[in-house]
Amino acid sequence: MIPELGHYALILAFWVALAQGVIPLAGAATAQTAWQAMAKPAAAVQFGLVLLSFIALALAFVGNDFSVLYVSQHSNSLLPTIYRFAAVWGGHEGSLLLWAFLLSLWSVSVALFSRSLPLAMSARVLGVLGLISTGFIAFIVLTSNPFERLLPAAADGRDLNPLLQDPGLIIHPPMLYMGYVGFSVAFAFAIAALLSGRLDAAWARWSRPWTLIAWVFLTFGIGLGSWWAYDELGWGGWWFWDPVENASLMPWLFGTALIHALMVTEKRGGFKAWTVLLAIGAFSLSLLGTFLVRSGVLTSVHAFAADPRRGVFVLIFLATVVGSSLTLFAWRAPQVTLGGRMGLISRESFLLANSVLLVVATGAVLLGTIYPLVIDALNLGKLSVGAPYFNTVFVPLLTPVLLLIVPGVWSSWKEAQWRVLFHRLKWVALGSVLIAGLVPAWLQMHAQGDWTPTISLGLLLGAWIVGGSLLHIVDRLPKPGRVPWSYWGMHLAHLGMAVVVLGITLVKGYEMERDVRMGIDDTVSLRSYTFELKTVQEVDGPNYKALRATLDVKQDQRVVAQLQPEKRHYFSSAMPMTEAAIDTGWSRDLYVALGEVVEPHAQTHAAQWNLHFYYKPFISWLWAGGLLMVLGGLVAALDKRYRRAASQKDSH
Amino acid sequence: MKSRHKRFILIVLGLLVLGAAAMLILNAFRSNLVFFFTPTQVAQGEAPRGTTFRVGGMVKEGSVLRDSEKGHFVVTDTNQEVLVHYQGMLPDLFKEGRGVVAQGKLNAQSEFVASEVLAKHDENYMPPEAKHAMDQAALRKAAESVKP
Numbered sequence: 180m181i182p183e184l185g186h187y188a189l190i191l192a193f194w195v196a197l198a199q200g201v202i203p204l205a206g207a208a209t210a211q212t213a214w215q216a217m218a219k220p221a222a223a224v225q226f227g228l229v230l231l232s233f234i235a236l237a238l239a240f241v242g243n244d245f246s247v248l249y250v251s252q253h254s255n256s257l258l259p260t261i262y263r264f265a266a267v268w269g270g271h272e273g274s275l276l277l278w279a280f281l282l283s284l285w286s287v288s289v290a291l292f293s294r295s296l297p298l299a300m301s302a303r304v305l306g307v308l309g310l311i312s313t314g315f316i317a318f319i320v321l322t323s324n325p326f327e328r329l330l331p332a333a334a335d336g337r338d339l340n341p342l343l344q345d346p347g348l349i350i351h352p353p354m355l356y357m358g359y360v361g362f363s364v365a366f367a368f369a370i371a372a373l374l375s376g377r378l379d380a381a382w383a384r385w386s387r388p389w390t391l392i393a394w395v396f397l398t399f400g401i402g403l404g405s406w407w408a409y410d411e412l413g414w415g416g417w418w419f420w421d422p423v424e425n426a427s428l429m430p431w432l433f434g435t436a437l438i439h440a441l442m443v444t445e446k447r448g449g450f451k452a453w454t455v456l457l458a459i460g461a462f463s464l465s466l467l468g469t470f471l472v473r474s475g476v477l478t479s480v481h482a483f484a485a486d487p488r489r490g491v492f493v494l495i496f497l498a499t500v501v502g503s504s505l506t507l508f509a510w511r512a513p514q515v516t517l518g519g520r521m522g523l524i525s526r527e528s529f530l531l532a533n534s535v536l537l538v539v540a541t542g543a544v545l546l547g548t549i550y551p552l553v554i555d556a557l558n559l560g561k562l563s564v565g566a567p568y569f570n571t572v573f574v575p576l577l578t579p580v581l582l583l584i585v586p587g588v589w590s591s592w593k594e595a596q597w598r599v600l601f602h603r604l605k606w607v608a609l610g611s612v613l614i615a616g617l618v619p620a621w622l623q624m625h626a627q628g629d630w631t632p633t634i635s636l637g638l639l640l641g642a643w644i645v646g647g648s649l650l651h652i653v654d655r656l657p658k659p660g661r662v663p664w665s666y667w668g669m670h671l672a673h674l675g676m677a678v679v680v681l682g683i684t685l686v687k688g689y690e691m692e693r694d695v696r697m698g699i700d701d702t703v704s705l706r707s708y709t710f711e712l713k714t715v716q717e718v719d720g721p722n723y724k725a726l727r728a729t730l731d732v733k734q735d736q737r738v739v740a741q742l743q744p745e746k747r748h749y750f751s752s753a754m755p756m757t758e759a760a761i762d763t764g765w766s767r768d769l770y771v772a773l774g775e776v777v778e779p780h781a782q783t784h785a786a787q788w789n790l791h792f793y794y795k796p797f798i799s800w801l802w803a804g805g806l807l808m809v810l811g812g813l814v815a816a817l818d819k820r821y822r823r824a825a826s827q828k829d830s831h
Numbered sequence: 832m833k834s835r836h837k838r839f840i841l842i843v844l845g846l847l848v849l850g851a852a853a854m855l856i857l858n859a860f861r862s863n864l865v866f867f868f869t870p871t872q873v874a875q876g877e878a879p880r881g882t883t884f885r886v887g888g889m890v891k892e893g894s895v896l897r898d899s900e901k902g903h904f905v906v907t908d909t910n911q912e913v914l915v916h917y918q919g920m921l922p923d924l925f926k927e928g929r930g931v932v933a934q935g936k937l938n939a940q941s942e943f944v945a946s947e948v949l950a951k952h953d954e955n956y957m958p959p960e961a962k963h964a965m966d967q968a969a970l971r972k973a974a975e976s977v978k979p
Contacts, residue, residue, distance in 0.1 A: 413923070520834070522837075523837050523840065523841060528841070535845065535848075535849075536848075539849065539852050542856075543852075543856045546856065546860065547860065550860075560866060560867070561866070561867035562864050562865060562866045562867060563864075563865045563867070563885065564860070564863055564864060564865070565863045565864075565865050565883070567859075567863050568859050568860055568862075568863035571855075571859035571863070572855060572856050572859050572860075575852075575855060576852060694919050694920060754923060754924050754926070755923050756923055757923055772920075774920045775897075775920075777897065789920055791919075791920055
């Protein structure tokens with residue numbers, strides 16, 4: 180009964196979303212306030228209905244209702260309750276319902292927090308969001324219904340893919356989707372601006388906090404995904420240029436360009452057309468990401484969908500969204516007023532360079548991700564684009580972006596002096612060069628690894644950003660005047676980026692791994708650490724049986740950690756799963772994975788196992804840096820100037 | 832400097848940067864394309880020597896051999912087979928009778944030495960490439976059985 184209610188609620192939500200889309204937009208076009216005023220209540224009702232649908236599916240999972248096909252495919256009665264709930268988004272249909280749910284959540288949030296917006300503007304924004312919701316709910320109801328019944332009901336479910344039975348699954352997709360879906364708000368604002376012909380600093384001030392928060396969620400989601408892959412996949416890897424990873428990176432790159440371009444529009448009224456295009460692009464890439472993940476065309480760690488119908492639907496949806504928004508842009512953009520003038524060296528020019536470089540980087544990633552699909556679709560062969568392509572292309576393109584952070588922060592609007600910048604920053608530059616040269620030399624002297632030019636480049640960039648940002652803060656604080664929150668947000672985010680760059684540089688430059696077979700009491704050493712295999716036992720989990728190894732980790736004869744890697748066999752699956760053991764630290768991670776049992780030792784006939792050891796220096800800096808960026812974005816979004824407008828309106 | 836000149840310089844600089852970026856991208860792209868071949872194609876000599884490529888299909892039952900740090904297995908598309916040498920640990924989802932894709936090169940003895948072995952991500956999924964190889968072989972078999 181409950182699944183049917185969920186299904187019915189979803190169908191109703193389709194009609195409400197359609198109303199939310201069509202009526203307010205028509206009302207804004209014909210200046211009918213009654214119709215425009217329908218947007219907010221419609222968004223609220225749509226949210227309520229999709230929420231009901233979501234709850235219905237969640238209840239089916241938690242209650243082990245295996246008469247629902249989707250539940251039987253992705254859950255199991257032995258699955259711990261929390262994973263039964265998270266399994267709602269463990270597969271295609273449920274993920275889409277999550278998407279639709281989060282979209283309705285963002286829409287109702289816009290409805291609640293848009294008191295300072297003129298009615299026509301909020302009507303347009305909510306109207307566009309309503310149209311997008313309509314498309315997504317239609318997709319679910321027509322091609323990917325999570326409430327389809329399986330009759331007769333299965334006795335038990337096929338279980339959630341063991342790879343997904345991890346805390347990471349509980350938050351990674353929701354966070355990522357919050358980001359993807361959040362860019363639909365930026366998109367809606369851009370379309371609303373084009374429709375109204377009003378694209379000014381005020382519009383940028385309304386649009387920016389929503390875009391920042393979407394960016395924050397996407398950053399968090401990507402960082403979490405990377406950490407989860409590291410933690411869960413057992414190979415110590417954290418980024419594979421996998422098409423699905425790229426699908427999340429591309430909107431992030433555009434989103435980063437967007438939040439910076441919006442600054443120019445907000446402060447100087449410039450870059451208007453560019454900002455609108457970036458907003459359209461960021462959302463289009465989110466939709467493209469959805470298409471890539473949901474149409475089964477990829478060989479990657481994530482693919483779940485295998486129905487060509489779905490791919491076609493998303494492709495048509497994507498084409499409609501991109502086509503109509505770009506057409507609208509071409510039609511209305513000339514009416515959008517031009518921005519102010521900018522000097523060759525000014526904050527604007529650095530931000531423009533930032534935008535252009537990020538867009539080019541996105542294009543490069545897009546090429547590498549899409550090309551195999553296009554070639555395959557045209558039956559010209561099957562090929563893949565290797566990871567070296569992305570690394571070769573991405574590093575040179577991101578290097579100037581990172582370098583320009585510091586002069587961008589130090590330059591004033593409209594016109595900055597090259598001489599002044601040089602004078603203020605020369606010591607930071609010198610210091611960065613010294614660090615880039617001396618640190619690798621010192622590390623090489625202590626046999627920590629060989630120097631490569633990339634290591635110095637990464638250290639240079641990291642030190643440059645840290646030095647330039649800290650100096651800016653030290654320089655600013657003694658001066659009079661209030662320091663706005665956006666100032667702290669900016670520096671936190673930039674420092675976070677620097678920490679990530681340093682982490683990546685050091686881990687890729689100095690990591691070490693060893694693949695050995697060991698028996699009980701055997702030892703292996705990696706850098707200054709010694710690993711001793713103490714025991715290997717069989718243990719029972721809630722829905723699996725595992726082989727668990729216990730290792731003592733010693734440094735200078737003292738035990739510093741105990742690691743227990745496992746090889747799990749889930750009852751519902753014939754495939755084993757590696758549960759790596761990680762000892763996390765600020766300066767290094769020690770990572771051990773247990774492989775298969777191998778033949779006993781030739782002489783002693785003692786049992787032996789294959790074990791994989793990794794030494795990962797400074798890898799925790801990647802996650803820490805990501806969190807700093809998230810924090811920075813949040814702090815910037817909560818800046819008073821975004822909240823002031825709202826309270827002023829209220830006081831009337 | 833006149834603003835017109837400034838704008839001109841800016842545009843030229845921008846175009847130069849874009850041009851350099853495009854060259855960099857296309858160059859890196861061309862040198863990193865990895866083509867996929869079915870075991871039949873490899874057996875017929877269609878696969879390149881000395882360049883990295885991928886071969887995929889099903890792991891032949893009983894063909895997996897593990898030595899101290901390396902081993903080998905046979906990839907088949909039910910028509911032809913390829914012997915694949917590998918080093919280190921195989922991925923968890925690798926199993927006899929299941930789909931697999933290996934990336935590597937042919938050595939001087941025309942044996943495939945894998946630098947990476949990719950297995951599927953859940954037991955009911957076969958990588959499109961491996962499936963493609965099997966489908967091609969099945970088609971070929973069907974065509975042959977119809978010949979007079």
